[in-house]
Amino acid sequence: MFKKKPTIKPLSPLKSSDRRRTADHIIADFALEVPPADADASPDDKAAAAAAATAGLTALRRSLLPENALSARFTTTAGPDLEHVSGTIYVGSHEGTGGHQRVLWVKIGDNLYPTVYTLWHNPNIVPLLYTPLAVVEKMQAGADLMTPGLQRGPPFPSKATKGAIVAIASLEAPTVPMVVGTCDIDVSALGKVQGTKGHAVSTVHWAGDELWSWSATSKPGSDPPLVIEGWDDDKQDGTGLAERTARMELDSEEGGVALDAQPSARSAAEEAQGLEGEAAPANHDFVDIVDDKELSTKEIDEAFKNAFLFGVRHHMDNNKDHPSYGLDFPLSQSHVMSQLVQPYLPTYTPARTASLQIKKSSWKNIRKFIKYLDKQSIVKSKDRDGHETVILDIDFKDRQIAQFVPYRLPKKETPTAASANGAPAATLTSESSVGQKLKLVSVLRPKEKLTPILQASNADPRGLYTPAELRQFLIAYAEAENLIDPKNKRLIRINPQIADALLGSSAADNAALTSGSMARDALAERIVSASSPFHAILRNDASIADTKPKAGSPPRIQITLETRSGNKTVSKVHGLEPYYIAPQPLADELRKTCAGSTSVDKLQGSSPKAPVMEVMVQGPQKEAILKALEKRGVNKNWVDVVDKTKGKKK
Template sequence: MFKKKPQIKNLSPLRSSDRRKLADQIIAEYQIQVPAPPQTLDENGATTLDPNPTSLTAIRSSLLPENCLSARFNTHAGPHSKLVSGTIYVGSQPGQEERILWFQIGQSDQRLYPTVYTLWQNPGLVPLLHTQEFVVEKLRSGADLMTPGLTRGPPFPEKAKKNAIVAVASIEKPSVPAFVGVCEIDVSALEQVQGAKGHAVKGVHWEGDELWAWSHGGIGGKQAAEKIDGWDDSANVVGLSKGVESMALEEDDADGQEGGVSLEETKNDNGGTHRASSERSDADEQEAEPSTQEIDQAFYNAFLFALHNARKNGSPPHYGIDLPVNPSMLISHFIQPYLPIHSTSQAQYYTMKKTSWKNAKKFIKYLDKQALVKSKDRSGGETVIFDIDFDDQHILDFIPYRLPKPREDAGGGGSSQTPSKAVNTASDPSVNQNLSLQTLLRPSSKLVPDLLPSKTDFYTPNQISSFLRTYIDQDPELTTQSSSPRFIKLNPFLANNILGGSGASNPTTQAADTKALAAGEIARDVLQKRLLEDTHLCQPYWVLLRGDQKWSSADPSLPKPKSGTPPKLSVIIEKRTGTKTVTKIGNLEVFGINPEILAGELQKKCASSTSVGQLVGGKPGQMEVLVQGDQREVVEKEVGKRGVDRRWIEVNDKTKKKAKK
């Protein structure tokens, strides 16, 4: 079902009470056995049940982790590309990556479907069917499992009845579910499969589809292990099986304790032990959140550190600092590298929004008030530093402190990066990619075969220019009978097929054609320009090549050219709510850039809030990144690291005042 990438809206944390309700719904629907709570004796010697059995909480956490997020999604599926919407639930088990664990489709079907990640973590959750490896490969392409494809039966699992959710594995990896679907027939009642016809299981999700490939960091899907303990293919019954037809919420679920119940160490089905995700060792405990005054002092000290370092290593008058310094440059070069952040947990607190200034403009005004710098307001509301007092006593007396070990920037610039909530560029596959945006032209039948050999092939502008030179060289009269070597004498082919045709719809072009036809000759460069730019003669196409790829019509491994002029990466600077300036970046997907990853990197580089949303006017699923402030320079640098040439960037500054007519 998820062959096409779904459009996922903003993820939001799932409340603990809602998470427990959903977990209980799953326990009931999948008939998961919950061990009876231990019995205890009260003061009167009567037997009572423990109201908070850890086994129930452990099962809930295994099905839906405490860090669970949810979001709505839209996608197109089926032979008629029907629009489908639903909800996904994202979470991560301790020590694992964040993945989509469950999904719900449409409004009529309220069932929660597990992804393969959930099945790998919870053996025996659904009945497991088997088929040949080559059939699994077909299933991964979106096919349904046909009845003759079933193996290892009969008998088949008892719970594999019509409309039941089941998993499918290959007989080569029998303990690794690779496909999730719904039984279209009562598989458990089959007495033989040889000679049978029809669909057995309709697929909804599989290893390799877009749900499997989704991740916050854009690193792609995770491959399964060769073997997963606990999937007993002979009985399909382990700790998460048999049992609960319905389950009421305990009274303690409504007591306002949103954090859930802390788990003790409990035995798992393989005889081992596991510990609840809420428990943390001393080394993993998050540090206490610093006060606003402490964060303010850290930012101020970081600026002093940067100036002290520049004064130590540079030469007057500016000690290697390029003035003026804009807000984004201030944060990325003078603050972030010098913040005393030594752990990821600290990084979430040391952001500009956590300071008393809230934004870089007020911070610059504060530095100006302290006589450290001189600032001024530019048109558009941006405040910059245009002078620095390097002889200030605070800079001279500054004592450097220990900084975290610097990491090389992914772009090779050598600048240090501090830990932050942003995604590390080491996991960004677009960093350092080599892109080549090639313009191609497909000729009309008018030019074939006299000038060009084929109307179905694509040619580069240089190739078409070369064909034109060859055509002229093969007919000496075109140059010898013209008034100048710069001009070409018009023959019937040039006059009828290139000039004066339906392509001359522009009045200027029509006038030039009429003049050339009257003179009987045309300049070489004018003829070449007309040939390349008239869409009635050569239809424009484009293709994005990667690495060392070179365009050739004979190479089937190259991407298929797309019609139209080459795309541009869109950067729009505009005002929001009167005075606030924002930068919007669109058309990133064309160049292989993940908007989510870029947003995280821009949040770190610009020290500004970022968001990712649907591109206005774009196709469903085409996203744009929004950054606070005028960040065009930082954006140009970051997309440059990802292979986007400056010529492919289109900047539209809507903050400039329109000139009066």
């Protein structure tokens, strides 16, 4: 159904009461078990049992529909006749996913369909059917499952009745649902599949369709885990989702469903560091579930020290033939930060990325951090020019470096561009915003007092129009009311409706009222100024009909140059999100382009609920930032540059 991109209206937060009501609707529809209170318990025990049942229900609701859930209406087409389909999507992020919001549920009519993201975090909420991998791949192109394709049965799950919502996994990965559909027949009643004909399951959604790939930040769809405990029939312990959820420690720092980490499934970043065959210790091992929380000062200090040790080890492992392992001493502060620290920080989640800033450590700056390493006898440093500390040498045989075991680094996403036929094409070098085409559209919504003028053209009084269209509406109204001056067609006679809608108390307006007419162009300016501005930022081939313009003038990206620590200049840029630009990949690119340290942090004064992120790079890097933005489709006319080093605006 979602092979083609649906039209999704703007998301809105889901009220707590609506979230609970929807979650309870899911629990009832899918007959999920909620732990009951013990009827035979003593009064005190009954209270404890009731509290446990309430906690279990709350945990179950959160697992099905997280507290950060949003909702929006959508429309799409389905079937060979392109039947119009509309409904509601529910968007949110499960714990352990780095805060990346995904479509979790789809409501069409009275049916709520889970997406694969929900199934990967909530085993056994729907019956699971199996078919060979080749069949799953065809279903991921939009095909339905035929009855002969059913495997691992009979018997089939008892809940797989006609009309039931089911999940489908491949025989090669039997614990990972990849397709969601509805049963066209009573699969549970099948006595055999060989020799049978007809459809068994109609496909609704699959990993790889437009719902799977949707993201508010243009982040590509998440790859499925290798193994999910709870879906494998051979490993079931007979407990349902509600009971497993109730047994979780609700105040624990770990959440979600644990995924088996396969030793062979090594990240690209890990292989690049030469870690094949090495097993990271438990205290540094990174699995798919990471707490998205602010770090303490002690944890930040430890992360920076480990990142430095990691950076040194990486150079030692990859430059064994070089006398100083590829490092050219003395090392400047910016080189230490950009080459030996920043690339090796464990920035798995947005909260960790915001926490892992040198200014939030106990040292507050890179200079004091280097002096700390000197006291630890890991490096030998020296003050230079009175305001910078450089590293003269590193003790590569130091015990802390020799015994350091590298940990798994965050995966760097490499989205792919789709070709005309939908097949993957060239891999982008940075992020999905690189190479995008942006179009800034400004439109106007007439105010209520302009309704008589618009009615002459049968125009929607609450519609959105360009200034040229409003001008045509004015001309059409003047022609319909016979207001055009026969001696000078550039003049329009003023009637009570025009006077009320377009004229004020200025001297020019009073003069026009006295003369009884006014220039057509001057009235056109009045009708534009009497309308409210709206804007839309269109990406690639999007049309304004596919989006909902936002009130107000178009947002501006702002680059600020300012001086810090007396004589050091830093460049900061914010306002990227409306232009589909992710701050962290931009910071990574600028760190390499400018050969200086970068950071991403919340813009001071921005809303905690919808924070605006700011990228900072060392040095006066206005031109480098403008070039990076241009690569992402941003016109320089949409950017403001504020140079505080000179106290003036350019």
